[in-house]
Amino acid sequence: MHWADFRAQKLSERGVPQVIVSGITPSGEFHIGHLREILTAEMIHRACLDAKLESRYVFIVDSMDPLRRVYDFLSRDYEQFIGVPLAYIPAPKPDGTPSDGKVSYAEHFLDPFLKALEEIGVYPEIVMNHETYENGEFAEKIDLAINNREEIRDIMMSISGRDLPEEWFPYSPRGPEGSMDGVTVTSYEYPYVYWEDENGVSGKSDIRKADGKLPWRVDWAARWIIHGVTCEPAGKDHGAAGGSYDTGIPICELLGGTPPDKIVYEWIQLKGMGPMSSSSGVTIGPMEALSLVPPEILRYVIARSKIGRHIEFDTGGALFEMADEYERLLTRIDTGEITKRMETRIKTREGALRMSQVVRGSDPIDSFAGVSFRHLAMLAQIKSSDEEIWESLRNSNHISGPPSTSIIGRLSKMRNWVGSEHFPENARINIQTEIGEGARNEITDEQSSFLVELSKNLRDCEWDQDSVSVAIRNSIGASEVAGKDAFSAIYLAILGSSHGPRASALIVEMEREHIVSILSSI
RNA sequence: GGGCCUGUAGCUUAGUCAGGUAGAGCACCGGGCUUUUAACCCGGUGGCCGGGGGUUCGAAUCCCCCCGGGCCCGCCA
Numbered sequence: 001m002h003w004a005d006f007r008a009q010k011l012s013e014r015g016v017p018q019v020i021v022s023g024i025t026p027s028g029e030f031h032i033g034h035l036r037e038i039l040t041a042e043m044i045h046r047a048c049l050d051a052k053l054e055s056r057y058v059f060i061v062d063s064m065d066p067l068r069r070v071y072d073f074l075s076r077d078y079e080q081f082i083g084v085p086l087a088y089i090p091a092p093k094p095d096g097t098p099s100d101g102k103v104s105y106a107e108h109f110l111d112p113f114l115k116a117l118e119e120i121g122v123y124p125e126i127v128m129n130h131e132t133y134e135n136g137e138f139a140e141k142i143d144l145a146i147n148n149r150e151e152i153r154d155i156m157m158s159i160s161g162r163d164l165p166e167e168w169f170p171y172s173p174r175g176p177e178g179s180m181d182g183v184t185v186t187s188y189e190y191p192y193v194y195w196e197d198e199n200g201v202s203g204k205s206d207i208r209k210a211d212g213k214l215p216w217r218v219d220w221a222a223r224w225i226i227h228g229v230t231c232e233p234a235g236k237d238h239g240a241a242g243g244s245y246d247t248g249i250p251i252c253e254l255l256g257g258t259p260p261d262k263i264v265y266e267w268i269q270l271k272g273m274g275p276m277s278s279s280s281g282v283t284i285g286p287m288e289a290l291s292l293v294p295p296e297i298l299r300y301v302i303a304r305s306k307i308g309r310h311i312e313f314d315t316g317g318a319l320f321e322m323a324d325e326y327e328r329l330l331t332r333i334d335t336g337e338i339t340k341r342m343e344t345r346i347k348t349r350e351g352a353l354r355m356s357q358v359v360r361g362s363d364p365i366d367s368f369a370g371v372s373f374r375h376l377a378m379l380a381q382i383k384s385s386d387e388e389i390w391e392s393l394r395n396s397n398h399i400s401g402p403p404s405t406s407i408i409g410r411l412s413k414m415r416n417w418v419g420s421e422h423f424p425e426n427a428r429i430n431i432q433t434e435i436g437e438g439a440r441n442e443i444t445d446e447q448s449s450f451l452v453e454l455s456k457n458l459r460d461c462e463w464d465q466d467s468v469s470v471a472i473r474n475s476i477g478a479s480e481v482a483g484k485d486a487f488s489a490i491y492l493a494i495l496g497s498s499h500g501p502r503a504s505a506l507i508v509e510m511e512r513e514h515i516v517s518i519l520s521s522i
Numbered sequence: 523g524g525g526c527c528u529g530u531a532g533c534u535u536a537g538u539c540a541g542g543u544a545g546a547g548c549a550c551c552g553g554g555c556u557u558u559u560a561a562c563c564c565g566g567u568g569g570c571c572g573g574g575g576g577u578u579c580g581a582a583u584c585c586c587c588c589c590g591g592g593c594c595c596g597c598c599a
Contacts, residue, residue, distance in 0.1 A: 006539070024599070037599045068597055160595085161524080216597085235599035241525035243595065266527065266592090267599065304535095308527055310592070312534090321534080325547065332546095341537055345545070348536075375561060382559090396559060427560085469557095476557060483557035491558095502559040 001344070002351020003307055004047035007231070010261065011048060014230055018055035020045040021232040021260075022124070023220075025062040026086055026106045028071055030113040032289045032313060033268045035120075039302040040233040040265050042122050043355045050354070058227060059124035063087035063106035064133055064213045066180050081105075083181030084174070085213070087130035106130075116286035120295040121358035129219075132226065136208035139191065141222035143207065144255050145170040145214060146188050152218060155250050160217075160242040169193075173205035173212035180212065221248040225257030232260050233307070239264030266310040284313065292417045293319065294410050296356045296367045300326050303355040315422035323373040329353055330368045369407040371398045373414070374427070378501050380414045381429045382509045392505065431510065432496050435521060439492040447489035448522050450479040454490070455519035463512060469504040493518055 001009075011018050022041040024034055041057065048055035064085045070078045075096040081089045090101035091108030106128070117124070132138055145152060149170050157164055167185075175183040175197040182198040192204040193212060205211030214222055223229065238244045245262050252259040270284060289298060292315050301322060305311050312318075329349055338346075353364040369376075371393060379389045389411065393399045399407065417423050432439075443451070454475040461471045476486045490507075491500040494515070500506060507515055 001539090010539095022599090025597085027598080031599090033599050035599090040599095065597090162596090233599090235594090236526065237594055237598065239526060240593090240595040243525085246525095264526070265599075267594095269592095309535095310527080318534085321548065328547075340542080342545075344540095345536055372561080375559070378560065392559075396561070398561090429560095473557060487558055497560090499558080499560055501561085505559065 002348050004043040004355055005351050007044045008047035008051045008053065011230055012051060012053055016230065018048045018053055018230045019058060019228045020055060021058045021060055021229045023060040023062055025065045026109040028109060030109060030286055032284050032286055035286055036265060036268050036302055038122060039299060040307060043303060044231055046355060046360050057124050058127055060127045060129055060223065061106060061110055063128045064130040083179030085130055088178055112287060116290055119290050120299055130210050133210035133213060137226050138222060139208040141225060141255055142171055142214060143190055145218055148254055151254055152251055156247055159247045170218050171212055171214060176201050176203060217244045217247045218251055220244055221251035222255060224252050224259055225255055229260050233263040233265050236264050236266055265307045268311045268313050270313055292413060292420060292422060294413050295358045297323050297326055300356040303352040317424040320373045330364055367406050369410045371407060376410060376414050377418060377427055380411060380418050382501055382506050386411060429495060431494060435493050435518060436496045439496050443489055443492055446481040447485055450475055450481040450486050451489055451493055451519045451522045453478050455516050458516055463508060465504045465508050468507050472503060
């Protein structure tokens with residue numbers, strides 16, 4: 001059974017409508033690590049729907065979280081906004097200075113991420129957490145938390161091992177400048193929390209408005225109740241002993257709710273670079289990843305891995321492997337006796353493919369391209385025209401008739417990939433400007449005279465694949481060289497290696513003068 | 523210090539929740555095709571499932587101990 005289906009099965013025991021949630025703080029550029037947060041939850045949601053459970057998928061944006069510090073991509077102007085919720089800070093301009101504030105900091109980073117989500121078929125209900133504060137939905141839980149502040153403080157201290165001061169208060173009011181930093185609570189009388197800032201300025205916050213917020217660990221527990229959350233997979237940082245999951249569960253119960261089951265997922269790492277972090281610059285954005293990898297394959301990267309395994313994200317050579325595995329699974333048919341183990345495997349695999357579809361419920365086979373990434377990568381490099389690629393694929397019986405939507409999508413991503421720094425060098429076709437020293441040493445006299453003959457024939461033949469092919473054959477006929485060695489010679493001269501894609505296709509994509517000059521320079 | 527995840531073929535791994543004779547892919551080797559699309563097709567080598575103990579008729583799977591690897595514990599997915 002696929003992990004998402006397994007989770008759905010567990011959730012069904014609750015017997016209530018499912019509310020599957022993701023929560024992310026929009027403090028900077030989103031990266032593909034966030035995609036695991038989103039997709040883990042969204043796949044469980046889909047599995048619930050597939051199991052005929054009533055289910056909603058909600059993305060809670062932590063727009064009420066304060067700016068913690070001035071990140072590297074921000075100008076010093078942001079100093080003044082430290083401690084202010086991200087929803088009430090102006091978005092940074094490209095140079096890092098604050099904009100006019102028409103778009104908030106939170107929205108600025110959120111919007112492109114949501115567009116990327118659409119591309120992978122994720123359409124969450126969006127809840128901006130600051131709005132939940134603004135419209136008073138938190139008020140009852142804030143009041144309850146304040147009235148139980150001793151108990152909550154005990155839970156926090158005993159479970160997390162943190163030492164909280166005697167005067168710790170489960171509500172952080174915003175001071176005169178809108179920041180929560182340096183503001184001390186003096187008293188509480190519903191619905192007002194009275195406070196004083198470092199300069200002795202005092203005021204009051206209405207807990208029915210966004211005049212302040214619950215501290216993270218209490219906020220999390222409270223929102224579970226407010227939104228009826230039944231499932232919220234969280235990153236492993238929250239899952240550590242004494243982490244926010246461990247404190248959230250008893251606090252949620254104290255506030256009168258039923259917490260979701262603890263589900264903790266491992267992080268995505270970039271190949272060879274450790275965990276991703278916006279601040280260390282180790283990051284690939286979802287948009288960038290999506291420009292290189294077809295959406296169903298990106299989903300598959302998440303779907304194929306168990307929640308507890310870390311994922312090594314690699315837009316280099318491993319992507320060939322990943323894409324080919326996906327294609328293989330689509331057409332795989334198991335024969336012979338189906339043992340219980342095999343059945344489990346098959347179910348898991350089918351689940352992964354089902355979860356990988358951009359459109360829920362569509363037949364995975366519709367995403368079948370029928371061409372390996374490696375082959376497509378080669379064609380994309382030697383042919384600038386898409387039409388010629390389809391023609392080539394028809395000739396090689398990879399496709400028949402017009403290209404499918406799926407394969408058109410694959411090719412467009414492939415072209416981006418080939419053009420990017422991530423494309424593996426050993427898969428790159430490098431056309432030589434002159435014959436390399438190594439190649440020159442490998443070329444025999446027979447091959448050499450063949451190449452000279454070929455250069456003559458290419459000088460005045462028609463410049464299409466058939467004519468070039470005829471020119472090659474004629475040159476072989478006019479030389480002493482064996483057919484196999486003739487082609488090796490062509491590849492050595494043009495690419496510097498003894499193998500390559502169909503020679504005529506390769507040559508016809510080159511400038512006549514260029515190829516002729518290379519060949520005659522032997 | 524506390525805790526989580528993880529260890530299965532050279533590499534990446536499925537199978538572990540519901541115990542029943544270890545499955546893949548890559549790589550490698552061989553064959554087919556052969557005036558060649560790095561393609562494609564067929565076959566093969568290769569595992570005391572990290573180690574030890576226990577439960578069981580039966581353990582990769584459940585329990586205990588140990589060892590190795592990764593990671594988390596202000597905020598971060």
